[in-house]
Amino acid sequence: MKAKQVSVFLENKSGRLNEVAQILGEANINISAFTVADTSDFGVLRLIVSDPDKACNVLKEKHFSVRTTDVVLVKSPNQPGALSRMLQILNAEGVFIEYLYAFSMNDKTAVIVIRPANLDKCLSVLENHKNELSAGDDQYQL
Known part of the structure; x- marks a missing residue:
C-alpha cells in the first residue's frame, strides 16, 4: 500500500x-x-x-x-527468509530500492517500509507476484 x-x-x-x-x-x-x-x-x-x-x-x-515522501508499506510474515523472498522478486524485476526499514507488529507480522526509485513499478511488481510471495500460511499484504 x-x-x-x-x-x-x-x-x-x-x-x-x-x-x-x-x-x-x-x-x-x-x-x-x-x-x-x-x-x-x-x-x-x-x-x-x-x-x-x-x-x-x-x-x-x-x-x-x-x-513528505511516498513509500510502500508491505505486511510480511515475521519469519526467516520472508524479506529475502520479497527482495529477490523486486530485484529480478528491476526495482531499485533507495532505502527501507521495518518494524515488527508481533511475532507473526512485520511491516516493511520501502522507498523505491519507481513507486508505481514497485507496487505493480508486488501485486503481480502476490501468489508467489505467499507460501503456505505466509501472507504478504500491500
Missing part, C-alpha cells in the same frame, strides 16, 4: 529528536515507525505517523525542515 512518510532534517545536537517526539505527542500524532540516518552535521528522521499532513504543519510551525 502507498503511504506518506514524513522526513525531518535535524541538526546533530542533543535533544532535537526529543523535540520532534514532544511536538508530535502534544499534537496527538502517533508515531508507528521511524528511522534516523545521520552524517556528522545533520540527520534525517523518517517517520510513519497517524496524520502526516498535520505532522508536517506542526513541525513547520516550530521551524523544522520537513517534507
Whole structure:
C-alpha cells in the first residue's frame, strides 16, 4: 500500500529528536515507525505517523525542515527468509530500492517500509507476484 512518510532534517545536537517526539505527542500524532540516518552535521528522521499532513504543519510551525515522501508499506510474515523472498522478486524485476526499514507488529507480522526509485513499478511488481510471495500460511499484504 502507498503511504506518506514524513522526513525531518535535524541538526546533530542533543535533544532535537526529543523535540520532534514532544511536538508530535502534544499534537496527538502517533508515531508507528521511524528511522534516523545521520552524517556528522545533520540527520534525517523518517517517520510513519497517524496524520502526516498535520505532522508536517506542526513541525513547520516550530521551524523544522520537513517534507513528505511516498513509500510502500508491505505486511510480511515475521519469519526467516520472508524479506529475502520479497527482495529477490523486486530485484529480478528491476526495482531499485533507495532505502527501507521495518518494524515488527508481533511475532507473526512485520511491516516493511520501502522507498523505491519507481513507486508505481514497485507496487505493480508486488501485486503481480502476490501468489508467489505467499507460501503456505505466509501472507504478504500491500
